[in-house]
Amino acid sequence: MRRLITSAIAATLLLGVAACGSTDDTADGDGGSGGPDRVKVGAIPIVDVAPLYLGKEKGFFRDRGIELDVVNTTGGAAAVPGVVSGEFDFAFGNVVSLVLARSQRLPLKAIAVGNSSTGKADADFGGIVVPPGSPIQTAADLAGRTVAVNNLRNVGDTTVRASIRKAGGDATKVRFVELPFPDMPAAVAAKRVDAAWIVEPFFTVARNQGARMIAANFVDTAPNMTVAAYFTTEKTIAEKGDLTRRFAAAIETSLKYATEHPDEARKILLSYTKIEPAVTEQITLPAWPTEINRESVPVMADLMVTDGLLKEKVDVSELLP
Template sequence: MHRRTFSVLALSSVAALLAACGASGDGGTTTADGTTNVKIGVIPIVDVAPIYLGIKQGFFTQEKINVTLETAQGGAAIVPGVVSGQYQFGFSNTTSLLLASSQGLPLKAVTSGVASTGDPSKDFGAVVVKADSPIKTAKDLAGKRVAVNTLKNVNTTTVNNVVKKDGGDPSTISYVELPFPDIAAAIAKGDVDAGQLVEPFLTIATGQGNRQVVSNYAGTSPTLPVGMYFTSKNYAGQNPQVVTAFTTAMNKSMEYANAHPDEVRAVLNEYTKIDPAVQKTLVLPKWPTTVDRAAVQQLADLAEQDGLITKKPDLDGLLP
C-alpha cells in the first residue's frame, strides 16, 4: 500500500510538474478561423523535401492546415507516435507500413510519399561496392556480406529480389545491419563486401570512388513506392475533411517538387547538413501523387516471401 502510494505519488508529481511545463499536446486542435493544427512526424532526409517546400509555398495554409513538423531520428519512432495520436500524420517506408498493418496496427496511408526514379542507373537508392570489387552484377552479391540500414525491411527484400531476378540465390547473402553513415566506412575497411545506400550517402560514396552495382528500387519496380504519408484509422475516421485537405496539400507539394528540382536542392539546406557539392549532384527521387497499388502488392509479396509477414496485409484497408 505504502509502496504503491509512494510510486504513484512520485510518478504523478513528475507528471504534474511536466504538465506545468506545458507538456500537453496541441496537435489536432482547430482554431476559431477553422485552421487545424497538425503535427507530422518526419525523418530529416531528402525524401521529405516536398513537405518543407509545400509549407513555404503555402499549400497547407491554403487548405487551412497549420503544419508543425517534428523530426524523429527513425521511422520506428513515427509509427507509434501516429498510433498514439502524438502526430496526426507521419512519413514511413512502405514495407514498415505493410509490416505494421499485417500485425493489426490501424494505419491508413493518405498519399504517396517517395518513389523510385525508374532509372536503374540513376536512382536514389542502390547497392555499392569498392571500385576494384569482383562484384559486377546483382547476381554476384550471392554469398557476400551486404550492409543494410535495417534488417528484414524494404532494403533486404528488394536486394533479395534483384539478386534473384539476375539469377543469384539471395538466401546465401549475409546481411549486416549498419546505420547509413557507417556503411561506406565498413565497405572501405572490408568489413562488408557491399552496402545498400540511399541519398546523400550514395552520391558521397560514389564520389569517394565506390561503384554502383544495381539499384534495388528501380530494379524491383520502376515506380516502386518506397515511402508514404499515413495517419491512424482512428484519426482518418474522425477527421475525413482534414485528411482530404492534407492529401490535397501534400499532392500539390509533391507536384511542385517534381517540377522544381532546384528548389528541392535549396530547401535541403533548411533541415539537413548535406554538403553543398553533394546537394547539387545527388539524385532526387520521384514524388508521384498516386500510390501504385500493384507495386505495393509486389512489396507485400516480397515481404511474405522473405518471411517478414505471415499474414497478408489488408491493402484495401491500408491504401487510400
C-alpha cells in the same frame, strides 16, 4: 523492427489508439482558436521528403490552416509506432513498414504517396553500392556477404533480395546489418561492410568517395515502384477527416511543386540534411507522382511472404487510400 511493431501493438492495446494526434480532437478546422492546426509529422531526413519541407517553406500547409512540425525518424519502422501512440499526427513511411503494420492489425492507412522510383536503373535515387576495389560485380555476388540497410527486415533487405534473385544469386545467404543512412558512406569506404543499400543524398556522397553501384534494387523489384507514403490511423481519418484531407491536399500540392521545380527541391535539402551544397547539384531526385502505384504494392507484399516477413498475404487494399 519486430520489437518496434510489438511496442506499437502494446500502445494500441493500452491506449485504444487514443490521442492519435497532437491537435485537439475537438478542433478539426482552425485549431479551435481561429489559428492554424498544429500538426506533427514524422519523417526520415533524406531526399525523399524534400516536398514536405518545400511545401512548408512555400506555405502550402499554412494556406490550408496547418502549422507543420517535422520530427526526424530513422525510417518507417520507427514512424509506425510514433503514429499509433500519438507522437505524430501523420508520418512518412515505406510501403514495407506499412504492410507489416497492417499484418499486425494496426489500423493504419496511407493518405498520400510519398515518393517513387524513377524506374531508370542507371538513374534512380538509390541503389546497392560496394567499396572501391571490391570483387563484387553483381547482386548475385552478395551471397555470403554483409550488406548494410537502415532498418532490418524492411524495404531495404526486401528489395536487395529481389536484386539478388534477379541476378541469379541465393538471396537467403546474405547477412544484413542495420546502419543509419548518414553512416553508410564511411562504413562502405572503410570496408566495414561488403555492401550497402543507400539512398540520396548519401548515395552520391558514397559514390563521390569511390563506392561503385552494382544494382538498382527498386528498379529490380517493380516498375516505377511506390517506395513510401504518408499515413495516419483510421481513428484520425474518422475523427479529423477535414484535417486529414487538408494535409493530403497540401502534400499533393507539394509533390507537384517539387516535381516542377527540381532546383528548389535540391536547395531545400540544405535546410534539413548536413550535406555540402555541391552535392545537392549532383544527386538524382526520386519521382514524386501524385498517386500511389497500386500495382507495385502487392508485389512488395508478395516478396515479404517469400522472405518470411509475413506468414500470409495481406490485403493491401485496406491500406491504400
